[in-house]
Each structure stands twice: as structure tokens, then as C-alpha cells.
Amino acid sequence: MDELIIRQEGEVAWVTMNRPDRLNALNPTLVEALREFFVGLYWRRDVRVVVLQGAGNAFCAGLDLKDRNQANSRHSIGAGLTGQRRISEIVIAMRRCPQPIIACVNGAAAGGGFALALASDVRIATPKTKMNAAFIRIGLSACDIGVSYFLPRMVGSSVAAEYMLTGRFIDAERAYQLGLVSRIVEPTAMEAEARGFVEDMLHATPLGLRLTKEALNHAVDAQGLEAAIAMEDRNQILCSADGDFPEGVRAFLEKRKPVYENREG
Incomplete structure (x- = not known):
């Protein structure tokens, strides 16, 4: 059974973590597959949007502590740091890739699964969704795989501290109230x-979509309004000079779906 199933429909990649019997917990094979996929996305123009989901009744329950290779092996500090970086590189690649990522978060999104959800651009929940920084409940720090970066920027430092210092679960309704998820729908x-x-x-045009994600990421850390506007000004000039811009305008005026050229670069 493939640990990660990737199905491409036109310009959309449907990515499914496929370890339903383990609640899609992260073992070395799944970590490697996720990292390779998201790192490779940076250079791909045949994929414009990614949908990330988990098979079965969970999104991702975090690190698979019952996996013998991870739970029972001892490493030097250097080897441990390398292994850690193999996982954290996934969320860096998720933010760096130009494709928007929609996370379908059904059931548990704990620990590393929480990080994957936070690193996505849009999150959809179900009434069964439960998210938490589980690391702190197993003897580690809650600051892991980008959670200490993403969560306070999304919900503020006080709420982030509440959940990171306790490891408490955020249910679907609370996540919606906090703005962590955009919708709550039934799993079906x-x-x-x-x-x-x-x-x-x-x-959106292919270029417009890519540059919007890029500018949003930069704006989160921008030093001020002028820095954010400088990036926006650059985006608008680049997009207006792109060959797909006239088709976007025509499609809008004619109230139809746009047909963009499949461009490289």
C-alpha cells in the first residue's frame, strides 16, 4: 500500500496520506514521500492547486510512536537533528511552493499533523476535527515543525500559549471561531x-495565483506597510505584463471560465 497517494486531475493534485490503520501517523516512508512531493512542487507548472487529506477517519495523528525504527532506535545528537530536519523541511517546502494548499482536516490533526494543517493555505474542518500541539504531552517542546511560527500569527500569542503550553485540543467550532479553519462541513x-x-x-491566472501566495507569505513577516505595498506593486506590474492577463479580463467580462495558456516559468 502506498503511504502517499497522489492523484492529478488536470492542474490539481489530490494528495492523500494513506495509513488509515495508524490514523495516517508519520513514519519514515510517509515523511520522505511528503517531503519529496512538496519540495518538487516548486519547479512544477502543471500543478496549480494542491488538496491535502488523510485516508479514513483522521487527517494525521502526528509522529508514529509505535513505529519501531523511530521509537526504539538511539541516535547521536547530529543524527537526531538530521532526522528532525527531514520532517521540518516538509512545512518549509509547503510555504515555499507556489501552489495554494487546501487541507481537508477530518478527525485528528495532532503534533506533526497539526503542523501540516497550519502550513496549508486554507483549512476545511468537519465536526470531528480535533487539533493540538501534541509534542508537549510526550516529553517534548510544543515548539516543533513550525507550530510556534504559524499558530501565534494566526490566533495571537495568548491563545497560542494556551494551546501550546497545555497540549489541549482545539475542536472544530473553536478552530472556526479563531479563524484557523474556513469552513466546517460534514465529512461527506x-x-x-x-x-x-x-x-x-x-x-486566477497561473502567475497571479503564484504571486499572491508568495506575497501573502512575505506580508506576514513584512517590516511595515510600505514593505508589503512594495511587494503588491511588483505583483500587479508583473501580472499585467503577463500574456494571460487579457484572457482573465475577457473571461470576467464574458462571465465564463478563463482558458489560460500552459506556460513555463
């Missing part, structure tokens, strides 16, 4: 909800 409606987001995103 999750794919349709994701497809709605995909359809709207694909109305």
Missing part, C-alpha cells in the same frame, strides 16, 4: 467544498 461534503475552493482559485 468535504471533497465538494474543496472543489469549490479549487474552482475559484483556478479563475
Whole structure:
């Protein structure tokens, strides 16, 4: 059984973590597959949007502590740091890749699964969604795999401290109140909800979509308004000079789906 199933439909990659019997917990094989996929996305223009989900009744329960290779082996500090970087590189690649990532978070998103959800651009939840920084409950720090970066920027430092210092679960309703998720739908409606987001995103030109994600990421850490506006000004000039811009305008005026050229670069 493939640990990670990647199905491409046109310009959309549907990515499924496929260890349902282990609640899609991260073992070395799944970590490697996720990292290779997201790192490789940076250079791909045939994929414009990614939908990330988990098979079965969970999104991802975090690190698989029952996996013998991880739980029972002893490493030097250097080897341990290398192994840690193999995992943390996934979320760096998720933010760096130009494709928006829609996370369909059904059931548990704990520890590393929480990090994967936070590193996505849009999160859809179900009533069964439960997210937490589980690391602190197993003898580690809650600051792991980008959680200490993403969470306070999304919910503020006080709320982030509440959940990171305790390891408490954030249920779907609380996540919606905090703005961590965009929608709460039944599990059977999750794919349709994701497809709605995909359809709207694909109305953007390929360049416009990529540059919007890039500028959003930079704006989060921008030193001020002028820095953010400088990036926005650059984006608008680049997009208006792109060959797909006239088609975007025509499609808008004609109230139809745009047909963009499949461009490289």
C-alpha cells in the first residue's frame, strides 16, 4: 500500500496520506514521500492547486510512536537533528511552493499533523476535527515543525500559549471561531467544498495565483506597510505584463471560465 497517494486531475493534485490503520501517523516512508512531493512542487507548472487529506477517519495523528525504527532506535545528537530536519523541511517546502494548499482536516490533526494543517493555505474542518500541539504531552517542546511560527500569527500569542503550553485540543467550532479553519462541513461534503475552493482559485491566472501566495507569505513577516505595498506593486506590474492577463479580463467580462495558456516559468 502506498503511504502517499497522489492523484492529478488536470492542474490539481489530490494528495492523500494513506495509513488509515495508524490514523495516517508519520513514519519514515510517509515523511520522505511528503517531503519529496512538496519540495518538487516548486519547479512544477502543471500543478496549480494542491488538496491535502488523510485516508479514513483522521487527517494525521502526528509522529508514529509505535513505529519501531523511530521509537526504539538511539541516535547521536547530529543524527537526531538530521532526522528532525527531514520532517521540518516538509512545512518549509509547503510555504515555499507556489501552489495554494487546501487541507481537508477530518478527525485528528495532532503534533506533526497539526503542523501540516497550519502550513496549508486554507483549512476545511468537519465536526470531528480535533487539533493540538501534541509534542508537549510526550516529553517534548510544543515548539516543533513550525507550530510556534504559524499558530501565534494566526490566533495571537495568548491563545497560542494556551494551546501550546497545555497540549489541549482545539475542536472544530473553536478552530472556526479563531479563524484557523474556513469552513466546517460534514465529512461527506468535504471533497465538494474543496472543489469549490479549487474552482475559484483556478479563475486566477497561473502567475497571479503564484504571486499572491508568495506575497501573502512575505506580508506576514513584512517590516511595515510600505514593505508589503512594495511587494503588491511588483505583483500587479508583473501580472499585467503577463500574456494571460487579457484572457482573465475577457473571461470576467464574458462571465465564463478563463482558458489560460500552459506556460513555463
